Amino acid sequence: MSRFISIEPSVCTGCQTCEVACSLFHFGECNPFRSAVHVIRREKGGLVTSLPLVCQQCSHAPCIEACPTEALFRVGKDSPLIIDEANCTACGNCVDACPAGCITLDEKTHIPLVCDLCGGDPQCVILCHSHCLTIGDDMGADNTYRIERLAALLDAEDLIMKRAPEGDR
């Protein structure tokens, strides 16, 4: 089996509970900036569209391939992504490699925030009231379509995060 956090975009209400749950579980604080889930939220003309992004546990993971120090890896076919913090150089290649931008660097440690499925019981899924996030299992089948679907959604909904260039403000 290969478990991952499945996203049903149409029912996200934008509440950010997943982000808070993730940071609380991993860092003991409520901080959307220190979460492996990121809710992309866009407001326009009185309307809100939101979409949570989280690692889709790709079988052929571009982030693992992009890591120059092999700090990102799996311990078997069924393992979630694992990061070896000692070997991570915070180069950010994994961040760039993910087609949907599911990985970000922790602002404090500069180590990538990757989804480890909370060691088996993902807290974001437990607290997601709308069943937007659920636990999926692809039985080890090829699954790159998932991350591509997320990337396509971001594009279609005009949700892509346009970050401010460094020092621009």
Next chain:
Amino acid sequence: MMAYLRAGKILRINLTDGNIRHEPIEPYITRFIGGKGVNLKLLFESVHKETKPFDPENLLLFGVGPLAGTSFPGSCRTDVTAKSPVTGALGNSGMGGYLGPELKYAGYDHLVIEGKAAKPVYISIRDEAVEIRDASDLWGLDTYETPFVIRKELRDMATKVVSIGPAGEKLVVYASINSGTGNVAARTGLGAVMGSKNLKAVAVRGTKGIEIAKPKEFLKGCGKLLDSIRQAKFYPDLHEYGLTRIHDREMRGLYDLLGNATEECKNICEADFLKKYLFNRVGCFACPVACFDSYDIPGAGAGTAKCSPYGDLSWDLRNPDLMIFWKSFVQCQRYGLDARSLSNAIAWLMELDEKGIITPEDTDGLKMEWGSPEVILSMAKKMSYREGIGDLLADGLPAAAEKIGRGAGEYLLISKGSPSDMHIVPLKTLMLGSAVSAIGEDAQVQPFIDGVTSRRFALIDDKTGFEEAITRYKDRAEKEVGIREAADPRATKGKAELVRQDEERADLADITGICTWMTSFVGLPVNADVLAEFMTWGLGTHVHTDMLISAGMRMHQLERAFNCNCGLTREDDRVSKAYYGRLKPGGQPMPEITATEFELEKMKDDYYELMGWNIKTGIPTRQTLESIDLKDIADKLRL
């Protein structure tokens, strides 16, 4: 140093001299916890009787409670507080959404805005980087456009923004502060206070965290609480239909008691409107309910709504067409105008027209006929831009009544100068609650038991079977407030206790930063014990339920003290004349379950006694204040 559950700082921005400074929140939290509690203390310290609502000396406060920004269900609230141009005394309105949590992530529990900018500005907060920025180009934009332009300017689409629209800029006393996506501090004219400071918007972005002492317990508790919320009777309805199905029933129930709905209005169905037009369901920060319905209707406009406005702009104006409601509501949102006050103002003019007190000559040629789409669709703009009759209303309905004369004031449905819900039913507890509320009628306070038994009484033909029918509510009243008779809608006895019980529920939500809708208000399970438990996990030190309840009471006494300091007394704890005799199930008055002026005074006596206020003046006694650690307040009031 960062304290658990709190960001730790109060940010003060003076718009007159541009001074930006901060102070620790620590000295305030033991007594006032946070949110509305600390807001009130800060307001009480520096705004006095002489301060006029639009003076630079008035403060505009944004307060965020200790649980806000955590994963606690509904931990989203921001309380906005100032001296109000509507009541002339306390102004307070809570808003949900995302601003409050973001403010805490930026490092601040409270934002205090002082002074007045020389020209239009907006405030940008990005962690320590706090700027007062030019808003000349934003002045005149509505509350949908403003956040969009600010986000572009700041190059950050995730910045949380609240702003005022044209109504706030033009100091319309019913102006609101809006997120642009349905979250609004709508009541008591806080948008006008913001406008008086030349402040167009507040934009916040934070990257810091809120520390939790026992994260595992806190998370586990959230999971359990979510499970019990999901099991609540109304939850499936709320989650799928927002408030529409519940509100459909509610409006029918209320109008059964008021007895003046038109036949056409009885066909209104919010749930059908939702099914036909829903764009998506959205919700506030950390909310498991997501009660907001959003629509994008070609030709009618887009936006996000919930609950009361559906009824305010349909039933209350005898307008059976929800599309008219929607168009008018979108205008309110864009212009930054309180839909409930608008509804009340229009209903008042329609009644004056019916009574022959005004004619179309008084109202720009518009015939103020009940249900008129032409009227409903034009008044939001008139009021927000102060055009014609709108200008007359924009300084407040009591002032407008005075200008119109001819006894027009007799028909106002207001308390403490603030326009009430047009569908408020003058049951004993609702009359008392409105009368003693610090901000006029407050829809958050709706004592459950009296509501249910009053409806039973009105709808049951066999009055002899009534006693039996309400036995279980009597048992409940005895258990909860210690007075069996409180459940009898005909008796004044125990009504003060029921009102206080419900105020306490709202007070606790307001000081902790959570939405009152997580409480028994709509049948959800959050109560004082639950809040104390999570505060304990959050802080890592034991928080007693009683300690929280005392802090809620302290906040309530402080509200009262602020109003007393503004010169309000027992005399001001009134509801307007139009409340009386408004209850007419089937068109017939039902004096048993409403109150006369005499009965209201009697209930006030009980309430004052319960609160420890001087029966004659309504001012808290020194003994009362000292007993809950408010000696400094007693000194300030020179008691």
